[in-house]
Amino acid sequence: MPLWLFTFLAVIAIVGAFGVILQRSPVHCLLALALTLVDVGVLFVGLGAVTLGFLQIIIYVGAIMVLFLFVIWLLNLQSEAKPNGHLALKFFGSIGAAALAAELSVFFFSAQPISRVTSTPSGYGSVEDLARMLFSDYLVAFEVTSILLLAALAGAIALARRVPGAALLRAPAEIQRAARPGSTVR
Amino acid sequence: MAIDLLIGAVKAIVIVVMVLNLAGLLLWFERKGSALIQDRVGANRAAVFGLGQRLGLPNLGLMNTLLADPIKLFTKEDFVPDGADRFLHGLAPFLALFPVLVTFAVVPIGDVLEIGSRSINLQAASLNVSALYVLATLGIGVYGVALGGWASNNRWALLGAIRASAQMISYEIAMGLAIIAVVIAYGTLDLQQICRIQGGVWFGWLPRWGILIQPVSFILLLTSGMAESKRVPFDLPEGESELVAGYFTEYSGGKQAVFMMTDFAEIVLVAVLITLFFFGGWQVPWLYRDGFRFPGGAHLALPNVVVAIAQIIAFWLKTVVFCWLQILVRWTLPRFRYDQLMRLGWKGLVPLGLANLVVTAFVVVAIGAK
Numbered sequence: 001m002p003l004w005l006f007t008f009l010a011v012i013a014i015v016g017a018f019g020v021i022l023q024r025s026p027v028h029c030l031l032a033l034a035l036t037l038v039d040v041g042v043l044f045v046g047l048g049a050v051t052l053g054f055l056q057i058i059i060y061v062g063a064i065m066v067l068f069l070f071v072i073w074l075l076n077l078q079s080e081a082k083p084n085g086h087l088a089l090k091f092f093g094s095i096g097a098a099a100l101a102a103e104l105s106v107f108f109f110s111a112q113p114i115s116r117v118t119s120t121p122s123g124y125g126s127v128e129d130l131a132r133m134l135f136s137d138y139l140v141a142f143e144v145t146s147i148l149l150l151a152a153l154a155g156a157i158a159l160a161r162r163v164p165g166a167a168l169l170r171a172p173a174e175i176q177r178a179a180r181p182g183s184t185v186r
Numbered sequence: 187m188a189i190d191l192l193i194g195a196v197k198a199i200v201i202v203v204m205v206l207n208l209a210g211l212l213l214w215f216e217r218k219g220s221a222l223i224q225d226r227v228g229a230n231r232a233a234v235f236g237l238g239q240r241l242g243l244p245n246l247g248l249m250n251t252l253l254a255d256p257i258k259l260f261t262k263e264d265f266v267p268d269g270a271d272r273f274l275h276g277l278a279p280f281l282a283l284f285p286v287l288v289t290f291a292v293v294p295i296g297d298v299l300e301i302g303s304r305s306i307n308l309q310a311a312s313l314n315v316s317a318l319y320v321l322a323t324l325g326i327g328v329y330g331v332a333l334g335g336w337a338s339n340n341r342w343a344l345l346g347a348i349r350a351s352a353q354m355i356s357y358e359i360a361m362g363l364a365i366i367a368v369v370i371a372y373g374t375l376d377l378q379q380i381c382r383i384q385g386g387v388w389f390g391w392l393p394r395w396g397i398l399i400q401p402v403s404f405i406l407l408l409t410s411g412m413a414e415s416k417r418v419p420f421d422l423p424e425g426e427s428e429l430v431a432g433y434f435t436e437y438s439g440g441k442q443a444v445f446m447m448t449d450f451a452e453i454v455l456v457a458v459l460i461t462l463f464f465f466g467g468w469q470v471p472w473l474y475r476d477g478f479r480f481p482g483g484a485h486l487a488l489p490n491v492v493v494a495i496a497q498i499i500a501f502w503l504k505t506v507v508f509c510w511l512q513i514l515v516r517w518t519l520p521r522f523r524y525d526q527l528m529r530l531g532w533k534g535l536v537p538l539g540l541a542n543l544v545v546t547a548f549v550v551v552a553i554g555a556k
Contacts (some may be wrong), residue, residue, distance in 0.1 A: 027274070034329065041322075054318040062325020062358070064408060066351055069332055072349060127315060127375060 001046035009046070013039045026072045034065045049125035197310045201290050204502070208509070209450035210281045214251040216513050223517045235381065260298025260438035266555040267339055270436065272339035279437065279444035282330025286451045289323040292316035293458055294378040296468045297475065300490045301356035308380050308468075317365055317375040322458070324361070324414065328354045330448070331416075331423065335433035349524070350416060356531040357413040357420075363539030367546045370464045371399055381467035385439035385474070391481035396464040402542040404464045406535055411456030412512060413531070415449060419519040457508035465504050469498035474503060 016039060019032030037060045044053030134142045214229070221228025229247025266275055296308035313319055328351050335347020372380050386394045397404050424432030434445045435497040461467055472480050475497060477488035489498075522530070 004234055014302070017521075025271070027271075031274075031333070038326070050315055051318065054315060054322045057322040058318070058325050062322065062328070064329055068330070069351065070348075073336070073344075114192070127318075 005046065006043070008042050009039055012036075013043065018040075027069070030065060030068050030072065034061050037061050037065065051125055051127050051130050193304075193306060194310070197306075198291065198309070201293065201295060202287060204295075205287065205290050205451060205454055206447070208454050208502070208505070209447055210252060210256075211254075212450045212453060213446075213538050214248060214510055214512070215510065216516075217251055218247060219510070219513050220517045223514075229508060256443065259443040260440045263342065264439045264441060265436070267436045269339040271337040271339070274333050275436075277440070278330050278334030278337060279441045279448070280330070282327065283444050283448045283451065285323040285326040285330075286448055286455055289320055289455055290458070292319050292377055293382055293462065294467060295501050296494050297382070298490075301493040307378065308498070313376070314376065314379075315375045316377040317369050317380075320377075321362055321365065323437050324358060327383055327414075327452075328510060331433050334437070334445070338433075338436035340436050342429045342431075343433050343435045346423045346429045346435070349429075350433055353416070353423060353527065353531075354414055356528065357410040357535070359530060360406055360535035360539050361410040361414065363536065364403040364410065365463070367403045367539070367543045369398060369401050370543070370546050370550055371396070375551075377462055377467075381469060384466040384469055387472070387481070393466060393469065395466045395469070400464065400542075400546070402538065404460065406539050407460055407463065408456075408511075410531075410535060411459065412515065413527075415434070415452035415456055415512075417449070417453070417512065418516045420527060421521055422524055442495060453509050453512050454505065457505045459506040460508050461501065465508075466505065467504075468501040470496050470500045473497070 013036050016032045016036035018087070020029050020036065023029045023032060038057055041053045041056040044050075044056060046053075218228045220226075229250040231247070231250055266272055291311040292309065292313050294309035296305075299306045299308055331354070332347045332351040335343040335345075335350065338344075368380070369375055372383050374383070375379060378388075380396075384394050384396055386405055388394055388398075392398070416423050422432075423429075424434065429435070437445060472478050473488075473493060475490070475493060477493065478486040480486070
């Protein structure tokens, strides 16, 4: 990947990330986040991690961001008129931001300077490479994660499932009376 | 170097022009085809100075659909409703069309064309994980529809957008399962390679097409593909009798035309994917790189250019057949109810796809072949 292309994509990623925190409308924030994620996916592809890049786009942009969109719609989030929050919140927020910036700059300046460009070995980041790692070196972690995800999936279905009549049983007594046939309570 | 760039650019332009033209022609196909099915005449009005009539030809309505309608649409007022999100309202149609069109970058329309000492791979972008690329672009496709409906500030449009995104996400899973099973069966993610594998013959005469080894995946991909393109019987996001026009209720003129173009480009995309995975892509039965080898031993040698052109024609012919199949289904079946749609997706196609995947994986491991 040529340097100018990397710089271009990196700038887009940063602009998108700023968009996420600076936009007022939640949908615009979401779109900025989706832009950043697509862009990072393209960066992955350009730097040799082809499979990872496409999986990033499929999973994050194609599934998770759409889920976010649903949440925004269902909660009916409105645009923030102005940044809200107490003075204390702003105070501690700026302390946190300063600490993060300090930490990042320490890492940045203490890192070894890049003396030479190392190219990735052939086949690096390919589907075969990824599959071999997942099913040999990281087999246990992979299987444990998949069981965890399956359990979460089953749990989510169990929570969201509606048992017929259950809502009526849990309702307050007067609503139950009103719902009975022949009731005069409206 | 410069010539390589030029070849790449020409390939990219050629495929986009082919797809856009086919999408436009499909509009005419659909109008005349639906008229045929419903025993009507269909589009038959506009003509250029009555030229066809003077020659005694029947008016096929080509001028209506290919010239008059687009001119009308693009000269109409571009209306943005009050209170709409102007930026997203303008962006959404293009956000819908773009992912569909870029998907065609990895579609191989032929094998190898040899000009001079150069051999040109007839695929705009040779990517060895092109199946993943297709899944990624299909995943992005939902944004245009979802945001278009939301940005219109209209209840019908929002309902249409919610229905569309729920439907597209649900059927993407079945589509992914179908594609993964095919990929396991062929042992490669490269669409060009998948086409090449389908080249040989069984028993000396039967073309080695994917439909014979993955019939279940074919049904899955056809069904979920039609649901992805939001057409009858899966047209709940735009159901006219319930939601006016669904997610593009508030669109007019050029932007509405772009949404319509997206619909037809999606039909082409589904047909192309079915052709690639299950009907040999650009393969012509018994045609090899050096010419025909008919069952029985007859051999007809052909130059490379003729072979390449025959492959390109075969590819688009197969694609048109499956476009026609989708139009036929659209004008035959009534619309599903929403619960039926979700039940078919989650309780029908997804378990079927998973079962197909498990069986495919077992068979591939058992025979140890690709």
